[in-house]
Amino acid sequence: MTDEVSQHGFETLAIHAGQEADPATGAVVPPIHPASxxxxxxxxxxxxxxxxxxxxxxxxxxxxxxxxxxxxxxxxLAFASGMAAEDTLLRTVCGPGDHVVIPNDAYGGTYRLVAxxxxxxxxxxxxxxxxxxxxxxxxxxxxxxxxxWVETPTNPLLNIADLDALAALTRDAGARLVVDNTFxxxxxxQPLAHGADVVVHSTTKYIGGHSDVVGGALVVLDAELxxxxxxxxxxxGPVAGPFDAWLTLRGAKTLAxxxxxxxxxxxRVAALLSGHPRVVEVRYPGLTAHPGHELAAKQMRxxxxxxxxxxxxxxxxxxxxxxxxxxxTLAESLGGVESLIEHPARMTHASAAGSPLEVPPxxxxxxxxxxxxxxxxxxxxxxxxx
Ligand SMILES: *Cc1c(COP(=O)(O)O)cnc(C)c1O
Numbered sequence: 001m002t003d004e005v006s007q008h009g010f011e012t013l014a015i016h017a018g019q020e021a022d023p024a025t026g027a028v029v030p031p032i033h034p035a036s037x038x039x040x041x042x043x044x045x046x047x048x049x050x051x052x053x054x055x056x057x058x059x060x061x062x063x064x065x066x067x068x069x070x071x072x073x074x075x076x077l078a079f080a081s082g083m084a085a086e087d088t089l090l091r092t093v094c095g096p097g098d099h100v101v102i103p104n105d106a107y108g109g110t111y112r113l114v115a116x117x118x119x120x121x122x123x124x125x126x127x128x129x130x131x132x133x134x135x136x137x138x139x140x141x142x143x144x145x146x147x148x149w150v151e152t153p154t155n156p157l158l159n160i161a162d163l164d165a166l167a168a169l170t171r172d173a174g175a176r177l178v179v180d181n182t183f184x185x186x187x188x189x190q191p192l193a194h195g196a197d198v199v200v201h202s203t204t205k206y207i208g209g210h211s212d213v214v215g216g217a218l219v220v221l222d223a224e225l226x227x228x229x230x231x232x233x234x235x236x237g238p239v240a241g242p243f244d245a246w247l248t249l250r251g252a253k254t255l256a257x258x259x260x261x262x263x264x265x266x267x268r269v270a271a272l273l274s275g276h277p278r279v280v281e282v283r284y285p286g287l288t289a290h291p292g293h294e295l296a297a298k299q300m301r302x303x304x305x306x307x308x309x310x311x312x313x314x315x316x317x318x319x320x321x322x323x324x325x326x327x328x329t330l331a332e333s334l335g336g337v338e339s340l341i342e343h344p345a346r347m348t349h350a351s352a353a354g355s356p357l358e359v360p361p362x363x364x365x366x367x368x369x370x371x372x373x374x375x376x377x378x379x380x381x382x383x384x385x386x
Contacts, residue, residue, distance in 0.1 A: 001031060001142070004125070004337075008229060009251055010070065010187060010256055011256045011257075012091050013066070013069040013070055014066065014252055014254075014255050014256060015254055017065055017066045017068075017069035017070070018062040018064070018065025018066040018069070018098045018249075019249070021232055023041065023363075030058070030246070030249065030320065031058075031059065032059050032229065032242050032243055032246045033057055033058045033059045033061060033242050034242050034243070035053065035161055036052065036053040037051075037052055037177075038050040038051055038052070039134075041345040043235030045240060048049075053239075054234060054239055055231050055234050055240075057239075057245070059242040059245045059249075060239065060242060060245040062245070062249055062262050063076075063240065063245040063246075063249040063252070064076040064077060064078050064217075065247055066252055066335060067186075067201070067207070067217050067219055067252070068219055068250055070187075070252070070255070071181070071191075071192055071199050072183045072186075072193055072344075073199065073220055073221050074191050074220065074221050074223060074226060075219070075220055075223070075226035075230075076218065076219040076220075077217065077218045077219075077226075077230060078203070078215060078216070078217050078239070078240035078248070079216040079217060079218070079233070079238050079239060079240055080212050080214070080216070080238045080240055080241070080244070080288065081202070081215060081218065081238075082182065082200065082201065082202025082203070082204060082215070082216035083109055083165065083202075083215045084117070084202055084216055085202075085216030085217055085218050086113055086216070086239035086240075086305055087113060087117075087118075087149070087236075087238065088218070088222050088233055088236055088238060089147075089178065089198060089218055089229065090100060090113070090114070090123065090147070090231050091118075091232060091236070092228050092229050092231075092232040092284050093146050093147055093176060094123055094147065095122075096121060096122030096123070097122055097124070098123060098124070098145075098146045099123070099124040099126070099146065100114060100120075100123065100124075100125050100145065100146060100147040100148075100149055101125070101126050101127075101128050101136060101140060101148045101149060102114055102125055102126075102127055102128075102149045103127065103130040103145070103149065103151050103154055103161075104129050105151075105156070105157045105159065106127070106151060106154070106155070106357060107151060107155045107156075107182075108344075108348050108349040108350070108352050108357070109351075110151075111127075111351065111352055111355065111357050112351045114149075116357070124144070126139040127355075127356045128156065129159075130150050130151070130159070130161040130166070131154075131159045131161055131162075131291070133166060133169060134164060134214060136148060137169050140169070140170070142173045143254065144173065145173060145175045146176065147175060147176050147178050148166060148169075148170040148176070148244050149178045149206070150163070150166055150177065150180070150196075150301050151179070151180065151182075151183065152183075152299075153184065153185070153285055153292075153296070153304060154181060154183075155182075155293050155306075155365075156308050156363060157283055157308060157351065157359070157363075158170075158283040158284060158285055158290075158304075158306060158307075158308055158346065159283075159291075159338075160285055160290075160291075160293075160296045160299075161292075162293045162295055162299075163177075163179065163191055163194035163196060163299055164194050164195060164299075167194055167195025167196060168195065168271065169194065170197075171282070176198060177191075177195065177198075178196070178197065178198045178199075179191035179195045179196040179198070179199050179200065180200045180201075181200065182200070182201055182202045182205050182206070182335070183199055183205075183260075183334075184304055185205075185259055185304075185335075186207075186208060186366045187206075187256050187259040187264075187301065188300045188301045188303075188366040189299060189300045189301070190258060192219065193222075193368060195224065197219075197221075198218055198219070198220050198225070199217075199218070199219040200216070200217070200218060200219065201217040201218075201219070202216055203248045203251075203252075204333065205333065205335030205336075206217070206251050206255065206258070206259065206262075206305070206334075206335035206336070207248060207255060207360070208247065208248045208251040208252075208336075209251040209254065209335060209337060210251075210257055210336055210337055211335075211336030211337075212246050213248055213336065214244070215240050215244050215245070215248045216240075225354070246341060248334045258337065259302070259304075261300070261370040262370060263286075263302040263303060263304060263305060264324075264373065265305070265339075265368045265369070265371075265373045265376060266284065266286070266303070266305045266307050266368040267284075267286055267303070268373045268376075269368050269373075269376060269377065269380065270282055270284035270286060270287055270307050271308050271333050272377050272380060272381070274287060274289075276384060278311055278317075278384045278385065279309050279310070279312075279384070280310045280312050280362070281309060281310040282306075282307065283308040284286050284303065284307045284311045285300070285304070286302070286303030287305075305367060305368045305369075306366065306367060306368070307364065307368055308364065308366070309363070309364055310360060310362045310363050310364070311362055311364065311384070312362075313383070314361060314362050315345070315362055317362065318361065318362045318363065318364050319343055319346070321341075321364055321383045322343050322364060322383075324382065324383040324384075324385070325380070325383040326379055326382070326383075327371065327375055327376060327379040328340060328366065328376070328379055329385070330342065330345050332348050333367070333368035334365070336369065337370050337371075337378075338371070339368055339369035339371060339376055340362070340366070340367040340369070341364060341365070341366055341383075342365050343364060343365075343366075344359045344363055344364075345359050345360070345361045
């Protein structure tokens with residue numbers, strides 16, 4: 001990115017960072033480069049540093065440059081999925097006998113990767129309530145803990161963690177603060193500015209934004225850590241392909257306008273649910289009654305597009321609501337333009353059953369899309385039977 005571009009605002013960066021017009025043709029959109037290998041001008045004479053498609057690819061570089069700019073990082077790396085990014089991060093920073101702290105309501109896949117996969121290779125872990133800095137502090141084992149892993153808002157309970165406080169205690173313990181920023185997106189929250197060492201994204205969600213591509217990213221400030229991660233990304237090979245990188249970059253251009261509409265609609269959905277007789281609890285950080293509301297107002301631009309709620313009547317009632325919704329499509333995932341509804345205990349968080357991360361059976365999670373808000377509200381009223 002040119003210096004001129006790096007000083008611009010978020011919306012400008014989303015459209016221009018890493019995306020200068022193609023020098024050969026003037027094309028205003030970065031090309032998809034499918035080439036797996038690049039001609040050398042004499043042995044080792046690489047053009048622009050490109051040698052082999054796993055090591056680096058120009059379309060991927062465009063996406064990585066844009067993501068680094070959006071998070072205020074020095075470098076981003078794009079992966080085949082969010083889980084590929086997480087796996088690479090864990091295996092770069094941790095070894096056998098090391099310890100990580102994860103949220104007690106972590107994304108189910110993160111829990112599974114740590115507790116079922118990395119644990120077999122000797123990684124130790126504890127789950128802590130990340131809304132409680134004292135609890136996180138108590139879970140940290142100085143010298144052994146390499147990562148304090150945080151999501152905020154958390155999934156699916158939408159709890160808010162204090163990034164500044166967690167960054168300070170993590171630094172004191174000689175560990176690294178990793179923030180999964182998938183739910184907020186860089187438009188709403190920039191963890192590196194609050195002292196995080198690594199930002200993780202499932203770009204499958206808001207950054208891609210159209211439910212048509214799976215991808216992941218890591219973003220860092222520290223150049224040495226960036227080099228170690230890039231080394232492992234190349235050594236392990238879980239890279240984003242050029243077509244996927246291109247599609248993700250295309251989505252990222254409209255992130256700001258989409259997020260604003262997701263937030264507008266989610267605020268209206270949260271207000272409807274809060275006054276509904278069949279709803280026993282609404283979890284949305286934009287509600288003043290939410291325990292993390294003030295903190296969210298401090299560290300987020302707005303409160304996001306995810307809303308979770310619990311219904312009267314237990315699991316059977318929650319399943320019925322999920323099945324009665326029409327415009328809200330019954331599906332896993334989130335962050336796309338279309339609204340989704342799901343039952344975390346049976347779907348996204350099924351693998352956490354019987355663990356400290358088990359979620360309430362009467363909980364429903366919404367990914368509020370950018371359709372007409374009135375249509376979304378009518379669909380929810382119908383699904384709730386009123
Ligand atoms: C989806 C998701 C992931 C995993 O990303 P994939 O792209 O599905 O591999 C990680 N963290 C959060 C919060 C997610 O929602």
